[in-house]
Amino acid sequence: MEYAIEMLGITKRFASVVANDHVDLVVEKQEIHCLLGENGSGKSTLMNVLFGIYAKDEGEIRINGKKVDIQSPKEASDLGIGMVHQHFMLFPQNTVLENIILGDERSSLFLNYEKNKKDVQELIDKYDLQLNLNDKVCNLSVGMKQRVEILKVLYRGADIIIFDEPTSVLTPQESDMLMQMILNLRDQGKTIIFISHKLNETKSIGDKVTVLRKGQVAANVDCSEATERDLARFMVGKDVDSNLKKKMIEPGEVVFEIKDVSVWPDRAPCNLTVRKNEIVGIAGVDGNGQLELEELAIGLNTPCSGEIFLKGEAIGNENVLSRRMSGMSYVPSDRFKYAMLPHQSISRNLLLGNQERNAFRNKALIRNDKLNEYAQAKIEEFNVVTTGIEQPIGALSGGNQQKTVLSRELSDEAEFVIVSQPTMGLDIGAIDFTHNVILEKRNQGCAILLISADLSEVMALSDRIAVMYEGEIVAIGAADSFSREELGLLWQDTKRRRQIEDEDS
Ligand code: ADP
Ligand code: MG
Numbered sequence: 001m002e003y004a005i006e007m008l009g010i011t012k013r014f015a016s017v018v019a020n021d022h023v024d025l026v027v028e029k030q031e032i033h034c035l036l037g038e039n040g041s042g043k044s045t046l047m048n049v050l051f052g053i054y055a056k057d058e059g060e061i062r063i064n065g066k067k068v069d070i071q072s073p074k075e076a077s078d079l080g081i082g083m084v085h086q087h088f089m090l091f092p093q094n095t096v097l098e099n100i101i102l103g104d105e106r107s108s109l110f111l112n113y114e115k116n117k118k119d120v121q122e123l124i125d126k127y128d129l130q131l132n133l134n135d136k137v138c139n140l141s142v143g144m145k146q147r148v149e150i151l152k153v154l155y156r157g158a159d160i161i162i163f164d165e166p167t168s169v170l171t172p173q174e175s176d177m178l179m180q181m182i183l184n185l186r187d188q189g190k191t192i193i194f195i196s197h198k199l200n201e202t203k204s205i206g207d208k209v210t211v212l213r214k215g216q217v218a219a220n221v222d223c224s225e226a227t228e229r230d231l232a233r234f235m236v237g238k239d240v241d242s243n244l245k246k247k248m249i250e251p252g253e254v255v256f257e258i259k260d261v262s263v264w265p266d267r268a269p270c271n272l273t274v275r276k277n278e279i280v281g282i283a284g285v286d287g288n289g290q291l292e293l294e295e296l297a298i299g300l301n302t303p304c305s306g307e308i309f310l311k312g313e314a315i316g317n318e319n320v321l322s323r324r325m326s327g328m329s330y331v332p333s334d335r336f337k338y339a340m341l342p343h344q345s346i347s348r349n350l351l352l353g354n355q356e357r358n359a360f361r362n363k364a365l366i367r368n369d370k371l372n373e374y375a376q377a378k379i380e381e382f383n384v385v386t387t388g389i390e391q392p393i394g395a396l397s398g399g400n401q402q403k404t405v406l407s408r409e410l411s412d413e414a415e416f417v418i419v420s421q422p423t424m425g426l427d428i429g430a431i432d433f434t435h436n437v438i439l440e441k442r443n444q445g446c447a448i449l450l451i452s453a454d455l456s457e458v459m460a461l462s463d464r465i466a467v468m469y470e471g472e473i474v475a476i477g478a479a480d481s482f483s484r485e486e487l488g489l490l491w492q493d494t495k496r497r498r499q500i501e502d503e504d505s
Contacts, residue, residue, distance in 0.1 A: 002065045004029045004160055004191040005050070010059035012045050019045040021215040022058070027160075027208075029064075032182065032192040034202040034223065037212035038235055038427040039398070043195045044086075046212070047162050050193075051083045052076040063160075082158030084149045086165050092138035096131050096148055100155050123154050127184060142285070143174035150181070161185065162193045167201060171285055172455065172488035179205050197235075199228040211235055236428050244435055244460055247443065251463065252276030255447035256328075256416045260306035261296060261316075263289040264471025269306050272466060272473065274416065274447040279438070281462030281479065283487050286453040289471035291333065294420045294451055298330045299323045300338075310416060324353050327415035331405055331422055333451070339405045342394025346386060347375035349393045350408050357413075378407040383433070399430030406434060410441045417441065420451040435461060455487060469494045 005027040012020040019042045027033040035043050048054045050061065052070040061068055063079050070076050073083075090099050101116050117133065124131050129147045137148060146166060153161055163182070167175040182205060186192055196202050202209055206223035211234040219226075219234035226234075233239055255276055260269040270293070274280045282290055295301040296308065299320040308316040310326055318326075332338040340349050351371055354360060360371050375389040382403045386396055393401055402422070409417060419438060423431040438461060442448050452458050458465060459479060466476040467490045474494045475482075482490075 002029065003027060003062070004031075004064060005193075006060075006062040006065075007046070007050060008060045008062075010046060010049060010061075011057045012042075012049055012054055013057050018215050020049065020056075023212070023215070023217055024220075025210050025217075026220075027191060027193060029191050030186055030189055031207045032186050032194055032205055034206035034209040035193055035195045035212065036197065036199075036202050036209050036231060036235060037218075038197055039425050040427075041212040041235075042215040043197075043212055044164055047083065047164060047193065047195065050076065051081060051162065077156050077158070080157060080159040081162070082153030082156060082160070083162040084146065084153060084164065084166060086168065088145050088149055090137050090145060090148055093136065095134050095136055096140075096151070097133040099137055099148055100152055120151070120155060123151060127151075127154065127181065127188065129181070141174070142169050143171070143177065146170070146174075146178065147181075150185075159189070160191045160193070162195070164195045165197070166194070167196070167198070169286075172484055175201075199231045199235075202231060203228055213237055232428060244439060246439055246461075249277045249443065251278035252445070254309075255311055256297075256449065257309040258293075258297070258306070259309065261303045261308060262305045262471075263292045263296065263468075265304070267471040270471075270473045272449075272476070274449050276415075276445050276447055277442060278463045279442050279448040279450050279461050281458035281465045282449070282451040282468055283455055283458045283465050284453075284468035288468045290420070290451045290453070290468055292471065293468070294333060294418060297418050297449060298328065298332075321353070321356065325356060327413060329353075329409040329411070329414040329417045331402075331409045331417065331419045333420035333424070335402060335405055339409075340393050340401060343392050345390045346379060346384070346393055346396075346404055347371050347389040349404060350375045350378060352408065354408070354411075379404070382407040382437070399426045399433075402426055402430065402434065406437055410437055410446075414441070414446060416447045416449070418449045418451070421453060422450070423452075423454065423457060455484060459484065459487075470498070 003026055005025065007023065007025040010020050010023045011018065023046055025046065037043050045054065049056045052072045052075050061070060068079060070079065097117060097120060100120050120133060129151055131144065131147055131151060137145060166178060170178060182192055182194065194205060203223055209221060209223050210217060211219040211231065213235060252275055254273045256274040258270055258272040260271060262269045272280065282293065284290060296303055299318060303316050307314050310323065310328060315323055336342065351360060351366065360367055372389060379386060379389060384400050384403045386400060393404055396404065422434050422438065426434065438448060450458065450461055462479040464476065465479045465482055466473045467487060475490050
């Protein structure tokens with residue numbers, strides 16, 4: 001049997017971090033091989049070694065049975081390896097065709113434009129990419145931009161194509177289309193490495209899967225032989241039970257309200273209420289006004305039009321501290337920037353935003369004894385893994401940083417909480433924990449605005465869901481009145497409608 005790829009005993013270190021620890025990855029020709037693992041398990045590093053971006057410290061690589069020493073992406077490309085990165089590398093002001101031809105390192109000074117154009121069109125047809133050569137890249141959707149990246153890789157003659165978490169930026173429909181395209185690529189003879197941290201995706205597309213855990217291979221199995229539960233266990237190292245116990249509660253009075261607030265200029269204003277005992281989830285592809293909504297709600301920005309109410313009081317012009325003192329709290333999407341001081345201790349971080357509270361003050365002085373007692377209780381309650389309350393928060397893992405932030409924000413004083421992208425970058429265990437504490441808080445009577453790019457998360461936690469598209473709320477309703485597909489369709493339909501309107505005007 002000749003393999004397309006044999007990576008044997010690969011070790012890659014970054015200072016004291018062993019990102020890949022004697023990893024074996026063996027891929028047959030014309031196979032879709034999934035590389036599954038939690039954030040930070042070493043997937044991208046392994047692929048960057050294969051693609052010549054990082055030099056390995058130990059191990060051996062063979063491509064099509066031949067030992068190779070890949071020193072650069074150019075050399076990888078010459079060996080028939082292509083990579084579709086998480087972040088696209090395109091020239092937005094150029095057309096699809098220009099992006100394909102001009103970026104090609106093989107091209108000489110004298111471009112044979114017509115011949116190249118014909119070659120590119122043939123590839124589009126062969127792999128059913130449905131791209132127009134003359135479209136400007138900046139006018140394309142994310143899904144289409146990704147196809148330009150795929151086309152680029154194909155044009156350079158890749159037989160082995162690496163996809164690094166390709167669905168993380170896509171809508172559900174775009175993901176389905178990408179999956180079809182990848183299956184088609186395999187059927188036409190390509191070998192695929194598909195990186196993911198999602199179980200269902202891995203199950204549905206992969207022939208084989210290699211699971212990484214903390215830089216080591218935890219399993220290597222046929223996808224058809226492993227259940228999602230098995231895969232989760234390989235990833236985490238223990239059984240994971242993520243059955244959320246969400247009990248039905250009749251929501252109470254309105255706690256938070258946004259009335260006629262423009263989130264984006266020149267777009268219809270948004271209206272939204274969040275009631276006691278209720279989680280309202282904001283769904284939509286990242287970058288459609290969610291961040292602006294988050295910042296308006298907490299007071300990092302003031303609305304240009306309309307008003308924001310907390311417990312019936314207009315607060316649109318109140319600053320963050322005053323909103324917090326009135327019972328609002330905030331788990332921001334960028335926790336590093338807005339929720340913590342990385343070099344300060346856990347207990348100091350727990351004081352953030354609470355410095356005005358009497359429990360921690362004796363006139364102008366901070367009562368460290370009270371604060372430390374509180375911090376100790378919080379880290380125990382939230383199972384924060386740490387050497388103690390004096391440890392700098394920046395030294396904790398992402399999951400434990402988030403638990404610390406949650407322990408501060410989901411305090412007894414909070415009546416309304418804005419929770420944005422709460423599990424981004426966390427591993428399964430911490431995700432499960434986070435979901436449970438958010439639900440617990442809602443059960444206790446809190447009103448919660450949940451903003452998340454993870455549709456499964458929005459669907460699992462929310463009582464009502466609002467869909468955002470280009471700064472507007474385009475739909476809102478009971479969570480169980482939408483299916484996953486319907487939610488995706490909502491923003492696609494809005495987009496299509498907008499395009500028609502634009503053409504008409
Ligand atoms: P994954 O793609 O599975 O999320 P990565 O391969 O990106 O994981 O990261 C594996 C580990 O290596 C992580 O601990 C990460 O912090 C570390 N790491 C990755 N790239 C670098 C780098 N350029 N410098 C230092 N550490 C890195
Ligand atoms: Mg990665």
